[in-house]
Amino acid sequence: MNHKRIWELMGRKLAGEASAEELQELDSLLRAHPDLHFPVEAIADIWKTDSGANDRAAGEDAHRRLISRMQEKGIDIGLSFEEQQTGIFQLEAQERKSWWRYAAAAVVAGGLITAAWWWRPVGKPASPLALSEVVTKNGSRTAVHLPDGSQVWLNAGSKLTYNKDFGNGNRDITLTGEAFFEVAKNAEYPFVIHTTRMDVKVLGTRFNVRAYPGEKVTEAALIQGSIEASLHNRPGERIILRPAEKIVVTEEKIQEENTKNNEPVMEVRHLTYYEENTDAIVETSWLENKLVFRDESFISLAARMERWYGVTIRFSDPQLEQLRFTGVFAQETIQQALKALQMTAVFNYSIHGTDIIINQ
Structure with missing residues (x-):
């Protein structure tokens, strides 16, 4: 939901229609989602280089060209331009004049990482990215x-x-x-x-x-x-x-x-292979949404599980940190993963929101 709101606010900002409260909200959301700084700056660059498209027809044409380029590059944008257009303009007449500007930006920006580099009007130099x-x-x-x-x-x-x-x-x-x-x-x-x-x-x-x-x-x-x-x-x-x-x-x-x-x-x-007669490599298993561990201490595995599941894990007894495990997590939830570990070692746990305590 926050991501959708960011693109809505970004679209209003680019169209020059964002209020001071909305700009403050956008700034707050971006601080909470630093991974979106890159695409947000990219879409801002695109808007600046195509600022001559000030009417709806020009805007639709610019949007169509961007969608076409993204499809050629294999970037997943979900809907075709015509399908998006149907949803974009279902507004009251007095709102339609300006809505296409920030709606087009919002629709495109969600899947955009590289567009700012390859979708540039011919003859205009690319401005450097503000963030790196x-x-x-x-x-x-x-x-x-x-x-x-x-x-x-x-x-x-x-x-x-x-x-x-x-x-x-x-x-x-x-x-x-x-x-x-x-x-x-x-x-x-x-x-x-x-x-x-x-x-x-x-x-x-x-x-x-x-x-x-x-x-x-x-x-x-x-x-x-x-x-x-x-x-x-x-x-x-x-x-x-x-x-x-x-x-x-x-x-x-x-x-x-x-x-x-x-x-x-x-x-x-x-390199280590976790499945015989395959190219399933432990070192790159995370790319296939798998958390693979081989004779790994509980304290080391816990650190990886913290990143994997977005939780915090603490041990009440240092001896539990030295338990060792071998296995693979794929679609398991954090609760399912902990229960699976309990099948090979004796320990208990308690969950309080995103905080997990491992105890005897």
């Missing part, structure tokens, strides 16, 4: 189409940031959390992902990077192509991964002989 941060909350995931043609799928509790000139001389981004990348090839400008412990450099490939704050492990798993990884504290060392390999960096420390410098452990491993 995409955030997903716990319990949600999102897909992002970057200006260079690369695609990113952000897992729950993640953040992607990049400079406003991304794609024009550089392709550097910073990731906090987990994301799967399909990188557009560009030999001149490598695509570089920066995390807290390591950097991953690539020219064009498909891979997954996991770098959640608070977790002891950072990893990059290669599905296709080739990537190069380097640790921040050892920039001179490079590791080249081949498909079906991953680099794992842990916070476990090793004490080198005759030195006081402790360094994280970095090693190359093979």
